[in-house]
Amino acid sequence: MQYFILLIFFLYGLVFGSFFNVVGLRVPTQSLFTQKRSYCDTCERTLTWRELVPVWSFAVQKGRCRGCSESISPLYPVMELTTGLLFAFTYYLTGFNSELVLGLLLIALIIPVTVSDIVYRRIPNRLLLFFSPFFILYRLISPLDPFWNSLAGAGGAFLLVFLIILISKGGMGIGDLKYYTLFGFVFGLGHFLLLFFLSTLYGALAGGIMMKVKKLGRKTKIPFGPYIGLAALTVFYFGDILIQWYLNLFS
Numbered sequence: 001m002q003y004f005i006l007l008i009f010f011l012y013g014l015v016f017g018s019f020f021n022v023v024g025l026r027v028p029t030q031s032l033f034t035q036k037r038s039y040c041d042t043c044e045r046t047l048t049w050r051e052l053v054p055v056w057s058f059a060v061q062k063g064r065c066r067g068c069s070e071s072i073s074p075l076y077p078v079m080e081l082t083t084g085l086l087f088a089f090t091y092y093l094t095g096f097n098s099e100l101v102l103g104l105l106l107i108a109l110i111i112p113v114t115v116s117d118i119v120y121r122r123i124p125n126r127l128l129l130f131f132s133p134f135f136i137l138y139r140l141i142s143p144l145d146p147f148w149n150s151l152a153g154a155g156g157a158f159l160l161v162f163l164i165i166l167i168s169k170g171g172m173g174i175g176d177l178k179y180y181t182l183f184g185f186v187f188g189l190g191h192f193l194l195l196f197f198l199s200t201l202y203g204a205l206a207g208g209i210m211m212k213v214k215k216l217g218r219k220t221k222i223p224f225g226p227y228i229g230l231a232a233l234t235v236f237y238f239g240d241i242l243i244q245w246y247l248n249l250f251s
């Protein structure tokens with residue numbers, strides 16, 4: 001039974017992942033609801049249901065449009081698979097309770113923001129504005145302990161990242177600032193500090209690898225949103241364990 005429910009979550013994740021990816025691609029260009037049916041970005045042909053099956057259609061078509069043979073972004077299958085795995089993993093860790101709702105909300109925010117930041121180098125305001133009320137409502141129903149930790153987290157996140165933007169002059173952007181602040185509100189101050197540390201660690205590791213592989217210069221601007229999102233998921237899944245482990249080092 002447990003495996004069956006995990007499979008259901010995975011399959012739903014594939015379908016939602018397909019939607020989240022399109023949201024991330026279309027919200028910044030304001031074209032999310034202008035076309036009713038899914039279409040090819042190059043030839044604008046409306047896609048048939050066979051071409052909309054997550055992951056599978058990409059594999060069968062070898063990553064190309066059946067109309068114009070233009071290659072389809074690998075973001076589609078990657079984000080579909082990622083969302084499927086994250087949905088299943090979230091249910092696996094939380095079971096059916098309020099944490100499951102928070103996990104799915106986080107995924108629904110993080111996947112489109114990640115896609116948008118990779119493709120357009122920006123974290124759309126409209127995504128943050130759309131999701132913020134849901135997170136505020138969630139923290140009203142299921143508050144942190146103590147409840148004001150959400151405000152401390154948001155305030156601390158805002159101050160810290162704002163200072164870093166001032167000092168570093170362009171290392172991080174205003175989109176990153178708002179994104180961090182929202183996570184500060186969701187997780188509270190202690191968990192936010194862990195999140196911030198992890199995001200810079202992921203960013204530094206990935207930046208180091210990219211400089212080796214692609215020979216990027218130090219000045220190359222890399223989008224930071226994906227590492228913030230990955231850090232937020234790490235904190236959601238393993239934050240308590242990591243903080244406990246850290247505190248044990250000193251006791």
Ligand SMILES: [Zn+2]
Binds near residue numbers: 065066067070
């Ligand atoms: Zn096409």
